[in-house]
Amino acid sequence: MTATQPGSGFRTSTKATSAQKRAPWILLAPFLALFVLTFIIPIISALFQSFTTVDREGLFGEDGVTGRFAGFDNYVTALNDAGFVGSIWRMLLFGIVQVPVMIVLCTILALLLESASARWPGFFRAVYFMPYGVPGVIATILWSFLYVPGLSPIVSLLQSMGLQPDFLGANSVLWSIANIVTWTYTGYNMLIIVAQLKSIPGEVYEAAKMDGANAFQVAWRIQIPLIAPALVLTTVFSIIGTLQLFAEPQILSTVAPAIDTEYTPNYAAYTNAFAFNEYGVASAQAVIIALAAFILSFAFLALTNRPPKDDRDRRARAKRDGLEARRALQGRAPARPVVTTQAAPGLQTAPGLQNGTKGADA
């Protein structure tokens, strides 16, 4: 712990010069200026727009337009729009299926590549990662050619086997999109997990081998728990990515009539803004998409950041012990109540006590 912040003691002893006080703001200035311009102002203006409606004078607004406060009207319009609400449910279904499939697939691939049995792991890793460098647009163009009957060798191959595949039908096109997304991002997520697997020290494996664990037990009991943080991270980014889906359905819509202009939430917002000039409703939809991304990401993080049960019990026990210890301390030293209350609140005392109870358990 001292290694990461050795200078903090030094800086408190010498007074920071004015140059040192100004420096962080100068260093941050370019980033902050651009961040305000491209994140803060657009977000505020989207919020503002989402509560405004535009009245057009004349048939096409040629006699001028005026904005007025509309309350939650735009949100009501957005949420009463069956197409938009349907697109949210569609993305939820998409996410519930595609994200776990991709995470499981990339975890299995990472474990296999890192297992002792894999030959040429470097070659396979490169092949799996390669689609990440292919832009989503180009990946979609490629796969769309592989979905279209007459052009696609896959379709003709399946037809020669007596099957009638329809990759672009109303029920199947969502999963054709899922295939494109999985193809593009599995290798990238796999690489994150491989990096985490590589950070597991070799001694852990040696110990497992001594205990007679087989390959499956090592994967299930040791590797997966230890790569959990990487899995959480990739899942959160996949959730955000799912809500943003746009390029794939937009490009496929020319070959798949089942894809309408409100197929995904993002597509619906795009259509409202650029086809109908309904900026207020489009902004409300953008806000709803961003809120959904926040809520889903935080819900998932909260779900996975819960410590394991025995850990929670131990912490609760440590807290109780801590309270008792503090009470005992206060009883013994009433002359210095300020110091005790400063040191005691929060979890500051917990780690030490936790170690203590751990020792007692053992």
Next chain:
Amino acid sequence: MTSEAIEAPATAKTAVPVDTTSISAHQRRKLDRSPRSQIVVTAILVVVAVYFLVPLYWVVIAATKTTGALFSTNGFWFGGEFALFSNLQQVFSYDGGIFVRWIANSILYSGVGAVLATYFAAAGGYALAKYEFRGRQLVFGTILGGVLVPGTATALPLFLLFSTMGLTDTYWSVLIPSLVSPFGLFLCRVYAAASVDTALLEQARIDGAGELRIFHTVVLRQMTPALVTVCLFQVVGIWNNFFLPLIMLADQKLYPITLGLNNWRAQVDRLPEFYQLTTGGVLVSVIPLVIAIIVLQRFWRGGLTEGSVKG
């Protein structure tokens, strides 16, 4: 709490690009593999590799065919006249060589955008990691929130903002948003906190170096591994971006390659010769990306993101 303290220096170590195949744990475990499991595992890996390679294999084949042969011959093997060179010549000469212009635009957007974005993210991340100042937590928290905001949610209001500023349909409309990478700043902060040596900073201060000079001469060098990673992330992000240029740009001359190829693809229904332009263009644009990805693979260090969820 204790585990974080242990992991922080480890993060710094793993971020140094090394040939990852030489990890000793892997080598050691290699010794006790059975031939049967080796065959099974490798067979699975081969099948999955075929899945990842099929679209690219198809486009290589398709780019060698004439439009007629594209529909009449087996898509998984060469057929008809070998038309690769005439196809490519068409790609480069169509519409006064606009394809080359699109490639140049993509290089401009992602090159300039990524280098500047990395520099700004490094400066900000270092400032947040190594200086104590009022509002530090607020600034960092706000930027962290930016990581979770979907890029497309800000694109629409950004378009409205830029159109009032007269910036839409210019190079700036795509470049300016590409200069900001909240995730990059986050990575830089994690890396700077773990690996920039504070004692060295104090030494430089005692020697009389200014704060900015310290950043440019001492800090940037120590952060190089993180900078490479952030820069590559940003290059790929900008190169692959579709939504932002789509809403910002109307003039075809400003299009990046993704938008341009999609424009060609959208015309195949009316004019079948666009099939050849699209497949040829896809092939030409994908080859350098695939080579770059394979060569630079080791720089995509997931290790940099290890601590991110806990933070």
